Amino acid sequence: xxxxxxxxxxxxxxxxxxxxxxxxxxxxxxxxSVMLFLIFRYKRRRGTKAEQVEGGTALEIxxxxxPVVLVLVMFVIGERSFRLIRSAPREIMTIRVDARQWxxxxxxxxxxxxxxxxxxxxxxxxxxxxxxxxxxxxxxxxFRIKEDCVPGMETYLWFTPQxxxxxxxFCTEYCxxxxxxxxxxxxxxxxxxxxxxxAGAGAKGNRGLQLLLEKGCLGCHTTDGTLKVGPxxxxxxxxxxxxxxxxxxxxxxxxxxxxKRSVLDPGADIVKGFPPVMPKIPVTPExxxxxxxxxEHLR
Amino acid sequence: MPAESMTTxxxxxxxxxxxxxxxxxxxFTTDHKRIGILYLASIFxxxxxxxxIGLLMRLNLIEPGRFISERTYNSLFTVHGVIQIFLxxxxxxxASFGNFFLPIHLGARDVAFPRLNIFSWWLYISGGAxxxxxxxxPGGAPDTGWTFYAPYSIRTTSNVxxxxxxxxxxxxxxxxxxxxxxxxxxxxxxxxxxxFRMPLFIWSLYATAWTQILATPVLAITLLLLILERSxxxxxxxxxxxxxxxMFEHLFWMYSHPAVYIMILPAMGVVSEIFPVFSxxxxxxxxxxxxxxxxxxxxxxxxxxxxxxTSGMSDISRVIFSLITFLVAVPxxxxxxxxxxxxxKGSVRVDSPLLFCLAFIFLFSIAGLTxxxxxxxxxxxxxxxxxxxxxxxxxxxxxxxxxxxxAGLHYWFPKMFGRMFNERAAKIAWLIMFIGFNILYFSMxxxxxxxxxxxxxxxxxxxxxxxxxxxxxxxxLAAGLLIMFGNLIRALFxxxxxPANPWxxxxxxxxxxxxxxxxxxxxxxxxxxxPYTFE
Numbered sequence: 001x002x003x004x005x006x007x008x009x010x011x012x013x014x015x016x017x018x019x020x021x022x023x024x025x026x027x028x029x030x031x032x033s034v035m036l037f038l039i040f041r042y043k044r045r046r047g048t049k050a051e052q053v054e055g056g057t058a059l060e061i062x063x064x065x066x067p068v069v070l071v072l073v074m075f076v077i078g079e080r081s082f083r084l085i086r087s088a089p090r091e092i093m094t095i096r097v098d099a100r101q102w103x104x105x106x107x108x109x110x111x112x113x114x115x116x117x118x119x120x121x122x123x124x125x126x127x128x129x130x131x132x133x134x135x136x137x138x139x140x141x142x143f144r145i146k147e148d149c150v151p152g153m154e155t156y157l158w159f160t161p162q163x164x165x166x167x168x169x170f171c172t173e174y175c176x177x178x179x180x181x182x183x184x185x186x187x188x189x190x191x192x193x194x195x196x197x198x199a200g201a202g203a204k205g206n207r208g209l210q211l212l213l214e215k216g217c218l219g220c221h222t223t224d225g226t227l228k229v230g231p232x233x234x235x236x237x238x239x240x241x242x243x244x245x246x247x248x249x250x251x252x253x254x255x256x257x258x259x260k261r262s263v264l265d266p267g268a269d270i271v272k273g274f275p276p277v278m279p280k281i282p283v284t285p286e287x288x289x290x291x292x293x294x295x296e297h298l299r
Numbered sequence: 300m301p302a303e304s305m306t307t308x309x310x311x312x313x314x315x316x317x318x319x320x321x322x323x324x325x326x327f328t329t330d331h332k333r334i335g336i337l338y339l340a341s342i343f344x345x346x347x348x349x350x351x352i353g354l355l356m357r358l359n360l361i362e363p364g365r366f367i368s369e370r371t372y373n374s375l376f377t378v379h380g381v382i383q384i385f386l387x388x389x390x391x392x393x394a395s396f397g398n399f400f401l402p403i404h405l406g407a408r409d410v411a412f413p414r415l416n417i418f419s420w421w422l423y424i425s426g427g428a429x430x431x432x433x434x435x436x437p438g439g440a441p442d443t444g445w446t447f448y449a450p451y452s453i454r455t456t457s458n459v460x461x462x463x464x465x466x467x468x469x470x471x472x473x474x475x476x477x478x479x480x481x482x483x484x485x486x487x488x489x490x491x492x493x494x495f496r497m498p499l500f501i502w503s504l505y506a507t508a509w510t511q512i513l514a515t516p517v518l519a520i521t522l523l524l525l526i527l528e529r530s531x532x533x534x535x536x537x538x539x540x541x542x543x544x545x546m547f548e549h550l551f552w553m554y555s556h557p558a559v560y561i562m563i564l565p566a567m568g569v570v571s572e573i574f575p576v577f578s579x580x581x582x583x584x585x586x587x588x589x590x591x592x593x594x595x596x597x598x599x600x601x602x603x604x605x606x607x608x609t610s611g612m613s614d615i616s617r618v619i620f621s622l623i624t625f626l627v628a629v630p631x632x633x634x635x636x637x638x639x640x641x642x643x644k645g646s647v648r649v650d651s652p653l654l655f656c657l658a659f660i661f662l663f664s665i666a667g668l669t670x671x672x673x674x675x676x677x678x679x680x681x682x683x684x685x686x687x688x689x690x691x692x693x694x695x696x697x698x699x700x701x702x703x704x705x706a707g708l709h710y711w712f713p714k715m716f717g718r719m720f721n722e723r724a725a726k727i728a729w730l731i732m733f734i735g736f737n738i739l740y741f742s743m744x745x746x747x748x749x750x751x752x753x754x755x756x757x758x759x760x761x762x763x764x765x766x767x768x769x770x771x772x773x774x775x776l777a778a779g780l781l782i783m784f785g786n787l788i789r790a791l792f793x794x795x796x797x798p799a800n801p802w803x804x805x806x807x808x809x810x811x812x813x814x815x816x817x818x819x820x821x822x823x824x825x826x827x828x829x830p831y832t833f834e
Contacts, residue, residue, distance in 0.1 A: 002748040013681050020675055024668035031635060031664050038642040039649060050646040050833060055584035063636045064629060071625035078675030079618055085677055086614055134451040135544055137609060137684055141750025144681040146609045150545060152538030155611040172684030172752040174444045176451055177369060180755035275370055
């Protein structure tokens with residue numbers, strides 16, 4: 001296949017894919033070769049005339065019934081594998097998937113949160129999907145699974161990862177400006193390693209960074225200097241930037257006050273060259289201090 | 300078919316403008332032929348804009364961000380979709396060739412409601428103008444994708460309401476044209492033109508017209524709800540206000556899936572005309588082809604849910620929609636088999652119209668078969684929302700409806716304009732387009748299988764090769780289009796004069812001079828046999 005087959009559902013999907021593509025290719029080859037044959041066999045030549053054939057009921061019945069049978073076979077193949085892919089076992093670890101413009105967050109039962117989906121190898125996992133704002137869709141090509149994240153309701157997916165490694169997660173429902181940057185990774189780790197990470201000390205990490213993650217800031221702003229929808233946080237403190245304040249440009253040096261204002265009133269000063277799309281995200285004064293403290297030291 | 304040909308030096312519809320002069324003799328005309336030409340010119344304009352936007356998108360994808368910003372890209376794919384679907388393919392064949400040839404095929408002087416007919420064109424142009432305006436007004440071009448999914452379409456500040464109003468108005472044009480055609484087919488058939496003597500193009504327009512009448516109001520309501528929600532925050536689809544975003548998807552596809560058949564059925568009608576003429580043979584299985592049009596139109600209403608297999612709707616509804624989706628493929632297959640069988644024992648001459656039909660069959664077969672792949676529930680989980688869908692969709696709409704349109708354009712060009720185009724140039728253009736098309740869109744299937752999501756401004760490195768390939772394909776296709784349109788436009792001015800019946804066709808339009816006179820038939824024809832009778 002074109003990409004790794006890294007889950008149980010990938011196997012079901014690929015098996016169905018081979019059968020259906022096989023039938024399709026055979027049909028296409030048949031139709032095309034008959035067409036080409038007839039063109040050359042009955043090419044217009046001097047002295048030959050068309051022989052009028054009105055059609056035939058028997059043929060019409062044959063080429064209606066055979067396709068009906070074929071498509072029903074395809075339907076059953078698809079429906080059976082679909083049922084397997086949708087039927088989650090009862091005893092299963094669940095992880096909450098929280099989608100928002102334009103980042104993913106994964107929440108575990110013990111309160112641990114992560115911007116990567118970490119899962120143990122060989123253990124079935126159920127994802128409970130939801131969205132904080134608009135439609136998103138959670139897609140892991142290597143697992144062949146996908147389901148929309150719909151605001152106001154919960155949807156689900158489940159899978160058993162069967163290959164260790166790190167696999168791409170994409171958003172496949174268009175969700176606005178940063179849609180194509182709404183990526184994450186599934187990290188499939190050996191069970192023991194996963195357990196250590198799951199229970200791990202320092203799970204909370206830096207409070208400021210944790211907040212940036214939870215509030216979805218890292219969907220648009222990076223901490224490593226690369227550019228996404230918004231300016232990067234790396235070295236932001238003390239940087240000189242040109243901002244647009246109610247239609248007028250001015251140059252400022254980023255300080256704590258500016259950072260706080262940008263969170264509380266994102267539309268007030270827009271850094272030149274960036275779109276005015278940042279939403280107001282509720283924060284407490286204590287959280288805001290933690291974020292500012294983190295950014296001040298992010299070099 | 301009546302054999303009496305009309306070779307008198309009667310003034311053609313191109314010279315006879317009626318009460319008005321100059322440009323007014325066109326925009327105030329009630330002559331179905333002139334209205335057909337008006338549509339043809341407007342459709343060509345919108346199509347060209349859509350193609351240029353498509354090329355810009357492909358240009359971005361060889362090096363994201365170098366030529367085009369993210370915000371612009373999101374608008375480009377939105378406007379490309381809106382224009383190509385609502386302003387090109389949906390009106391496409393019915394409004395241009397349908398208007399021109401439906402009355403002639405029936406032996407009538409005009410459609411049932413000629414003034415309603417020109418009013419439909421005005422609506423179409425006004426709606427189209429609003430859509431184009433929405434690109435340039437402050438607020439920015441719509442950036443929602445042509446599907447306008449809520450709640451994003453409610454929250455974005457771009458000109459969604461304006462574009463939606465444009466489509467709303469264009470929708471009425473479509474409804475009125477459908478109404479006009481159904482009435483004309485029921486009431487204005489010439490003596491002896493029984494239902495089963497009608498050309499198959501008419502059958503396809505008949506099925507299409509009913510779909511236009513019955514399905515388009517659903518789109519109109521959906522867009523109206525969207526506009527109301529954006530203007531007054533009513534809360535039909537916004538979950539924060541108790542609305543349901545999945546309901547929007549249901550409403551949208553309840554129209555937009557049948558609309559796919561509005562787009563493809565008339566192209567199938569064109570193909571059904573061309574195969575008999577270039578095989579010198581009656582169509583194989585007339586009734587099967589005619590009834591399969593009705594079958595497609597009917598089942599087409601019941602499959603919209605296959606756009607929503609990953610939307611979060613219930614699993615049982617996914618299973619039901621998948622089953623019906625598979626069944627709707629059968630009548631299309633029946634048509635393909637009958638077209639091919641028409642050549643059996645025929646006398647086949649591969650001129651450009653037939654070449655486009657052969658390409659149609661090949662490309663549409665790929666479209667149909669990949670449609671079965673994504674209609675398979677489990678495979679849909681893998682491929683939905685990826686480039687596989689984009690590829691499938693363009694094989695259907697461009698490879699199918701588009702090539703069908705080009706087939707009709709070459710077939711009827713001599714009749715409509717009284718000039719012949721250069722056949723050799725047409726064949727060369729066809730070959731280049733066919734090659735470019737497959738490079739452009741087949742690489743999208745590969746991208747989809749690799750997992751590349753659609754509507755992505757930028758992408759991960761593993762997708763780069765196929766994106767470059769696809770963009771190169773877009774340039775080849777564009778070159779082919781340029782040659783094709785260049786050849787036809789040149790023929791308008793410098794082409795040889797066309798005879799009344801250059802292809803040896805047997806339907807009524809070929810009994811008229813090229814171009815036809817203002818009143819079509821000087822005497823109402825009396826029909827004595829089927830449409831495809833060759834001696």
